Amino acid sequence: MSEFTYNTRSIDLTPEGEFYKESLVLLEGALIELTSRLDIFRKYRAMTHDRDPIEHYKFRVKSAGSMKEKLKRRGLPVTSDSALTKIYDAAGIRVISTFIDDVYAIADMLKQQSDLVVVEEKDYIRNPKPNGYRSYHLIVEVPMHLMDSISKVYCEIQIRTIAMDCWASLEHQLKYKQNIVNQELIVEELKRCADEIASTDLNMQTIRDMIMEQE
Amino acid sequence: MRILLAEDEKELSKALVAILKHNHYSVDAVYDGQEALDYGLLENYDVIILDIMMPKLSGLEVLDKFRKSGIATPVLLLTAKTEVEDRITGLDLGADDYLGKPFAMGELLARVRAMTRRQSEFTPNLMETGNVRLDKSSFELSTEKASFRLGNKEFQMMEMLMGNQKRLISTEQFMERIWGNEAEAEINVVWVYISYLRKKLAALEADVEIKVVRGVGYTLEERI
Numbered sequence: 001m002s003e004f005t006y007n008t009r010s011i012d013l014t015p016e017g018e019f020y021k022e023s024l025v026l027l028e029g030a031l032i033e034l035t036s037r038l039d040i041f042r043k044y045r046a047m048t049h050d051r052d053p054i055e056h057y058k059f060r061v062k063s064a065g066s067m068k069e070k071l072k073r074r075g076l077p078v079t080s081d082s083a084l085t086k087i088y089d090a091a092g093i094r095v096i097s098t099f100i101d102d103v104y105a106i107a108d109m110l111k112q113q114s115d116l117v118v119v120e121e122k123d124y125i126r127n128p129k130p131n132g133y134r135s136y137h138l139i140v141e142v143p144m145h146l147m148d149s150i151s152k153v154y155c156e157i158q159i160r161t162i163a164m165d166c167w168a169s170l171e172h173q174l175k176y177k178q179n180i181v182n183q184e185l186i187v188e189e190l191k192r193c194a195d196e197i198a199s200t201d202l203n204m205q206t207i208r209d210m211i212m213e214q215e
Numbered sequence: 216m217r218i219l220l221a222e223d224e225k226e227l228s229k230a231l232v233a234i235l236k237h238n239h240y241s242v243d244a245v246y247d248g249q250e251a252l253d254y255g256l257l258e259n260y261d262v263i264i265l266d267i268m269m270p271k272l273s274g275l276e277v278l279d280k281f282r283k284s285g286i287a288t289p290v291l292l293l294t295a296k297t298e299v300e301d302r303i304t305g306l307d308l309g310a311d312d313y314l315g316k317p318f319a320m321g322e323l324l325a326r327v328r329a330m331t332r333r334q335s336e337f338t339p340n341l342m343e344t345g346n347v348r349l350d351k352s353s354f355e356l357s358t359e360k361a362s363f364r365l366g367n368k369e370f371q372m373m374e375m376l377m378g379n380q381k382r383l384i385s386t387e388q389f390m391e392r393i394w395g396n397e398a399e400a401e402i403n404v405v406w407v408y409i410s411y412l413r414k415k416l417a418a419l420e421a422d423v424e425i426k427v428v429r430g431v432g433y434t435l436e437e438r439i
Contacts, residue, residue: 126418128361195355195364202363202414206407 019064020080020090027061027084027091030142030153034093034110035059041109053102055162059093088119088139089156096165100125100205103136103159110138110157117141119154125164131187132194133168135160163197216261216331216371217241217395221251221277222293223269231264234320239354239367240327241395248272255281255288258395262327265310266293267301275305282309289330293318342377344435345422349373358419365415368393372408376425376435383432409433 017024038057046052062070062083067090071078076086083090097103103125111118120139128134136159144151160168171190180186218235222228223246235242243258245251249271255263263281265274272280278290292305292313302313312326342349346358354370355362365373371393375384386405394400413425424438 126361126420192353192364195362198361198418199363199365199369199415202418203366203411206410206414210407210410 015064016061019067020061020083023080023084023090024061026144026151026153029144030091030155031059031061031093033142033144034140034155034157037110037113038093038095038106041106045105053097053099053105055096055098057093057095059091062087062090062092084153088154091142091153091155093155093157094165095157095159097159097161099208100161100201101208103161106159107136107138110140115143117152125160128194128198131171132191133171134164134194134198135168161201163201167194167197217243217259217392218327219251219254219258219260219263220244221246221248221264221269221274222266223247224266231320231323234324235327236367238324239370241368241371241393243395246270248274248277251277252280255286256284259391260288262330263288263290264293264323264327265290267298267305268295275301275308278305278310279308291323291326291330342374344377344380345437347377347416347419347421347423349377356415356419358421361419363415363419369408369411372405373412376412376433380435383428383434385432388432 020027035057038054042052042054067083067087068078070087071082074086076082095103095106097106107121110116111121117140118138119141120137122137125134125136138157138159140155140157141152142155144153167190174180174183174186174190216239218240220228220231220235220242222231222244225246228244228246232242232244243254243260245254247270251263251265251269251274252272255277265277267274269277274292278292281288281290289311290309292302292310294301294305294313294315302315305313311330314323314326340351342351348357349355349370350357351374354365356365356370356373357363372389375389375392386402389405389408390400390402394404409425409427416424422438423435425433426436427433
């Protein structure tokens with residue numbers, strides 16, 4: 001998704017560069033750190049299990065616009081400092097897996113990394129939100145080594161299955177439209193889909209376990 | 216629940232099968248009276264839907280033979296609107312209800328539900344065991360914290376388990392009640408579906424689980 005540029009002049013010119021200032025380097029750095037760990041995990045797993053647990057992942061630094069809006073909403077000062085210390089998802093990664101077991105394997109892998117501090121974890125797969133939303137959320141603190149200090153940077157990692165991601169993308173659209181006709185009906189149908197998807201995800205996991213047993 | 220559908224108009228039959236399956240019934244579709252008779256005598260159905268005008272044997276003839284053979288399964292006759300005589304004859308021959316064509320699907324479904332209500336084993340709309348709830352109108356398996364929508368056959372299996380708690384249900388019984396006449400169905404499919412349900416009960420943190428007694432069958436028991 002984003003390309004890391006090392007030309008400082010061009011960073012200044014973007015809205016993100018303007019808002020986050022030097023912290024943008026730290027945020028992008030934290031994303032590089034975590035995504036490289038994901039890459040290593042994938043390759044290692046692919047070599048030993050013959051299967052990649054990650055379908056794909058996306059990452060981003062939260063746009064200046066979204067961050068300012070979030071800070072305003074929370075009544076926090078609209079500064080880069082606030083963004084990095086009071087908000088946890090300035091740096092965000094979304095990992096999409098094929099099976100539910102993979103979601104937990106990835107979460108466990110990250111939680112076990114000795115230099116990462118787990119700030120918060122929310123398992124919405126075991127405890128879905130009332131609207132049907134399911135995913136695994138993990139907020140970690142990544143130590144960024146600078147010349148003479150270590151800066152702790154927060155990163156939010158969302159891990160979900162392909163089907164959950166499909167659902168979440170659709171549900172997301174609901175948030176950005178006003179006055180939808182049949183809103184209640186849509187919400188109800190989305191919940192039904194979420195429950196059907198969850199059922200299918202578990203069935204596919206069962207089938208996969210059956211196949212693996214044969215090996 | 217298993218339904219035998221005898222309707223010679225293939226397009227209508229296809230549509231009915233789709234809707235019945237969507238409503239979590241297992242359906243065997245036949246297209247003439249002779250097939251209807253053969254199937255009905257051989258298998259156990261919960262409801263039989265017979266069109267009156269069919270090739271080889273009419274719905275009325277089939278119905279007559281069923282009743283004379285002691286088959287007490289509820290029968291719904293599909294009749295042409297103009298043939299009042301057929302309806303009278305049909306009801307007197309032992310049909311439980313009739314529906315004139317063309318009919319609304321919703322009405323067909325409601326009449327099927329009404330017929331199955333009269334059976335001796337009355338299963339309510341909402342079934343509860345421990346902290347688990349099975350809702351027959353939405354096919355939801357849930358506990359306080361989460362819910363799943365079950366597929367057709369999964370739902371039927373859960374319904375059987377929850378409705379027969381002190382008993383062990385054998386693989387053969389599941390096969391007969393749920394998969395019935397499907398030629399491609401293998402006996403192992405029962406085990407796969409039990410696995411599906413087990414995973415869901417575990418995910419729901421249910422206080423009941425499916426126990427297996429080797430060689431005998433499955434039952435729902437309190438989780439220790």
